[in-house]
Amino acid sequence: MRKRRLGGWLASFFALVVLGFAAPVMAQFPGMEPITIVVPYPPGGLGDYFVRLVAPKLAESLGTTVLVDNRAGANGAIGTAAVARAKPDGHTIVFVPASTVTTNQWLMKDLGYDPLKDLTPIVLALAVPNVLVVNPGVPAQTLPELLDLARSKPGSLNYASVGMGSSTHLQAEMLKRGANIDIVHVTYKGAGPALQDLLAGQVQMMFDNMPSVLPLIQSGKLRALAVTSAKPSPALPDVPPVGKFVPGFEQMPWFAFLGPAGLPANIVATLNEHLIRAMRSPDVVQALAARGGEIAASTPAELGDLIKTDSDKMGRLIKEAGITPQ
DSSP: OHHHHHHHHHHHHHHHHHHHHHHHHHHTSSOSSOEEEEESSOTTSHHHHHHHHHHHHHHHHHTSOEEEEEOOOTTTHHHHHHHHTSOSSSSEEEEEEHHHHHTHHHHOTTOSSOTTTSEEEEEEEEEOOEEEEEOTTSSOSSHHHHHHHHHHSTTOOEEEESSTTSHHHHHHHHHHHHHTOOOEEEEOSSHHHHHHHHHHTSSOEEEEEHHHHHHHHHTTSSEEEEESSSSOOTTSTTSOBGGGTSTTOOOOOEEEEEEETTOOHHHHHHHHHHHHHHHTOHHHHHHHHTTTOEEOOOOHHHHHHHHHHHHHHHHHHHHHTTOOOO
16 A cells, blocks of 8 residues: 555656646747737738737637737838747747748848748748729729830839739739830839828829628729739629730749748747637638638648748749849
8 A cells, every 4th residue: 555655756757747848838828928920011901900810819819918029121021020039939020921931032132031041930920912093083994904004104103013023023023024014113112001092192003802891892982993813703703814915924822831941840830720720710700701802821840831832932033123232
C-alpha cells in the first residue's frame, strides 16, 4: 500500500514538473499582451474593412484583446517595415495586399524590409478581382467606349491608385500598354482618399477591389466597366472581364497575414488556425460575399510559395514596363 502511495505521489510530482516547464511555453502566446494587426493603409479600403471584421472573431477565438493599427504610407511599406522590426512573439502582425510583398521591392530603393527574409508567412486570407470603375460623369458606358475616349483625347483621363506598384497602379499600366492609350497616374496613400476624389470627379477612373467599390456601384455613385478576373464575377454578372477587350489581361489580387521573421513555428501554427477560424465565421463570410469577396485560406508554406512566385512574376512585368525604382 505504501509503495502504491509513493508511486502515485511520484507520478503527481513529475506531472507538476512537466506542467511547470510547459507553462512558460504555453503562456508566451497569447499571454496578457494584446495582439496588434497593422493595416499599412488608411481606413476606408478593403484591407481595413476586412481586418475590422476579423479582429473581434480572432479575439474571441484566442481569448485575448486584438487591436487594429493603421500605419499608412509608401504603398504599405511603412507599416510593413514596422512589423518586420517587431519582436517575433506573435503579438504584432500585418495584413497586406500582394503588392506590399511582391512588388514594392522592385520599385523602392529604400524599402526597409526584404519580403522574403524579414517576414514570416502566416495565412492567405482572400483573393478578389479588381473592378475598373469610372465617375458617372465620364461619357463612357463600356470599356470599348472608354478606350475610344482615351485615344481621342490622349492624356485627358486621370486614374487613381493607392500607391506606386499597387494592383490599382499596375493594372492601369497594363491597360495602358495593352490598349495603347495615354492615361495619367494620380497616386494616393490609400483607397479611401482615392475613392473620395474619384467620387468628386477629381480623377476619372480607377481599378479597385470589388468589396470596396461594390456598394458604390450598386448605389450608382460609380459605374463598373470591367473586372480583372478571367470570368465575370457572380456579384457583377453583367460586367465583362477586361481580357475580353484587351487580350491577355487577367489579374486576381490577394491579401495575407504575415509576422516578423523568426516567428516560432508553434505561434505561426496557432495564428494560422485561429485566423482561419475567424475568417470562416459565418458573418465574416456573408459580409464579404455581399461585396463579391471570398475567403481563401492556406498553410504558411503555401503562402510563402505564392509570395516567391508572384514576386518573380511582378519583377518581370515591372522590368518590361520600364518602371525604375524610386
